[in-house]
Amino acid sequence: MTGEHFDVLIVGAGLSGIGAACRLRTRCPGSSFAVLEARDDLGGTWDLFRYPGVRSDSEMFTLSYSFRPWTHAAAIAGGRTILTYIRDTAREFAVDRRIRFGHKVRSAAWSSAEARWTLEIEAGPARRPLQLTCGFLIISAGYYSYKGGYRPEFAGIERFGGRLVDPQRWTDDIDFVGKQVLVIGSGATAVTIVPALARRAAHVVMLQRSPTYVIERASRDAIADTLRAALPERLAFRIARWINIAVGAAFYRFCRRFPRAARWLLLARARDALGSSVEATKHFAPRYAPWDQRLCLTPDGDLFRALRSGRASIVTDTIANFTETGVALASGETIEADIAVAATGLELQPLGGIRLSVDGADMAPGETTVFKGAMLSGVPNLVFVFGYTAAAWTLKADLVSLYACRLINRLKRSGFRQCAPRASDPAMAKRPLVDFSSSAYRRAAEKLPKQGTGGPWASRQSYWRDILTLRFAPLQSGGLRFSDPGPATPARRNPTTGAPHRPSAAR
Ligand SMILES: Cc1cc2nc3c(=O)[nH]c(=O)nc-3n(C[C@H](O)[C@H](O)[C@H](O)COP(=O)(O)OP(=O)(O)OC[C@H]3O[C@@H](n4cnc5c(N)ncnc54)[C@H](O)[C@@H]3O)c2cc1C
Numbered sequence: 001m002t003g004e005h006f007d008v009l010i011v012g013a014g015l016s017g018i019g020a021a022c023r024l025r026t027r028c029p030g031s032s033f034a035v036l037e038a039r040d041d042l043g044g045t046w047d048l049f050r051y052p053g054v055r056s057d058s059e060m061f062t063l064s065y066s067f068r069p070w071t072h073a074a075a076i077a078g079g080r081t082i083l084t085y086i087r088d089t090a091r092e093f094a095v096d097r098r099i100r101f102g103h104k105v106r107s108a109a110w111s112s113a114e115a116r117w118t119l120e121i122e123a124g125p126a127r128r129p130l131q132l133t134c135g136f137l138i139i140s141a142g143y144y145s146y147k148g149g150y151r152p153e154f155a156g157i158e159r160f161g162g163r164l165v166d167p168q169r170w171t172d173d174i175d176f177v178g179k180q181v182l183v184i185g186s187g188a189t190a191v192t193i194v195p196a197l198a199r200r201a202a203h204v205v206m207l208q209r210s211p212t213y214v215i216e217r218a219s220r221d222a223i224a225d226t227l228r229a230a231l232p233e234r235l236a237f238r239i240a241r242w243i244n245i246a247v248g249a250a251f252y253r254f255c256r257r258f259p260r261a262a263r264w265l266l267l268a269r270a271r272d273a274l275g276s277s278v279e280a281t282k283h284f285a286p287r288y289a290p291w292d293q294r295l296c297l298t299p300d301g302d303l304f305r306a307l308r309s310g311r312a313s314i315v316t317d318t319i320a321n322f323t324e325t326g327v328a329l330a331s332g333e334t335i336e337a338d339i340a341v342a343a344t345g346l347e348l349q350p351l352g353g354i355r356l357s358v359d360g361a362d363m364a365p366g367e368t369t370v371f372k373g374a375m376l377s378g379v380p381n382l383v384f385v386f387g388y389t390a391a392a393w394t395l396k397a398d399l400v401s402l403y404a405c406r407l408i409n410r411l412k413r414s415g416f417r418q419c420a421p422r423a424s425d426p427a428m429a430k431r432p433l434v435d436f437s438s439s440a441y442r443r444a445a446e447k448l449p450k451q452g453t454g455g456p457w458a459s460r461q462s463y464w465r466d467i468l469t470l471r472f473a474p475l476q477s478g479g480l481r482f483s484d485p486g487p488a489t490p491a492r493r494n495p496t497t498g499a500p501h502r503p504s505a506a507r
Pocket of ligand 1: 038056057141144385
């Protein structure tokens with residue numbers, strides 16, 4: 001155990017953590033910081049997931065960082081390309097040397113008297129206990145458990161003679177060439193992996209309990225390509241990024257406002273792409289409205305093409321039980337399989353599974369309310385990243401990082417030692433943080449922080465609104481209080497104006 005202290009610690013060296021580190025370097029140049037990463041490499045999601053065909057389902061002009069142009073030809077990019085982009089960004093901004101790999105953060109305890117977080121960490125392969133402290137904590141640890149995906153109870157699984165695979169733990173020795181493959185699931189992973197496997201497997205069956213909306217788009221962005229041919233790289237990227245933000249937001253609004261029209265459009269496109277070979281209404285017409293759950297993307301219609309070609313097929317039914325050679329379905333049908341891929345979703349986990357406490361009191365994330373989608377009620381000097389679910393994750397992650405930089409600079413300038421959001425109305429109604437109806441979010445609803453119903457306590461899927469609240473709204477607006485409960489500091493100043501301030505317990 002040692003007691004190294006930093007101004008800021010960032011948990012997680014994925015897309016969000018590296019982005020936050022780059023922002024800290026440029027916006028808070030005087031602050032000491034380190035990035036604590038549980039794994040032995042950076043990239044998070046884009047290093048962990050290695051199944052065939054793994055790719056983004058957002059276009060990269062918005063999933064990449066606003067401060068580092070996406071210059072690759074593909075707008076929908078493969079996992080390895082995204083990983084290289086994150087790695088190159090970390091190197092370019094010299095934040096790679098600030099990462100401490102093999103540092104898993106177990107708990108974080110805030111002390112108001114000391115105005116610091118104390119982190120309990122397991123370091124290295126021997127899980128050596130280590131303590132680090134910091135004045136401000138940024139948790140960018142993603143939103144799901146790295147231990148493995150969610151797996152429902154499969155009756156009779158012990159009888160299955162084939163191989164059952166978790167796509168989160170895909171390894172190179174999984175030989176699917178010439179094999180009968182069963183992919184169980186209807187989410188983004190299933191939609192991605194089915195066409196990729198179908199290229200070399202004997203046949204792939206996608207087995208779903210219920211349909212999902214699948215939307216087709218080109219893997220290259222024609223407007224961005226034209227802009228890039230005519231304009232300097234950075235300018236072309238900026239324009240392409242804003243066009244994609246606007247188009248994505250407009251499409252989301254259209255779907256929420258006119259769900260019947262949106263449903264009709266999505267189905268018409270699927271029907272058109274599938275022809276008479278596949279019953280679109282049976283397999284691609286969910287019971288819910290578009291964006292009640294995340295839409296799945298098929299770049300260049302690869303899933304539709306695989307189904308149309310007969311290399312893959314789709315079945316909407318429920319597994320009764322596994323057999324020695326495959327699965328028996330509720331309808332009485334059977335599917336033979338050498339390999340079964342359980343694309344049954346992620347195990348959601350807030351805040352990297354870190355146990356939080358404030359002045360000795362445990363703070364279960366599920367009992368807190370988010371403030372501006374970036375802080376937690378009653379938790380000082382902590383910002384966490386939870387990106388958009390209906391737009392690219394990075395758009396929100398970057399706004400949250402910039403907000404953290406504003407807070408860190410303000411704390412430093414004002415001399416106040418802590419800032420925490422507090423709800424003035426304890427009876428405020430609460431809603432789930434993500435109001436998706438998908439089973440992954442329903443299962444995790446208790447564990448995830450809640451959102452309120454209005455003002456800074458409501459978490460909306462609106463980039464424009466978040467720009468205003470996180471980048472430009474006064475920091476002290478709507479419930480964020482700067483205070484100094486510990487020993488007096490000589491240089492305390494008004495957090496808004498920076499003018500010298502007379503001490504008070506809290507504001
Ligand atoms: C296959 C897949 C495809 C996706 N595609 C898209 C997409 O196209 N568009 C989109 O918007 N979103 C997408 N997402 C969501 C995606 O996770 C985010 O876009 C983004 O990569 C999240 O980055 P992150 O850094 O916040 O989290 P992660 O990538 O999950 O990284 C978190 C990091 O924190 C580390 N960590 C976690 N807990 C601890 C701890 N206690 N101590 C230390 N370190 C810890 C992890 O090891 C990891 O390196 C996808 C998700 C998956 C699984």
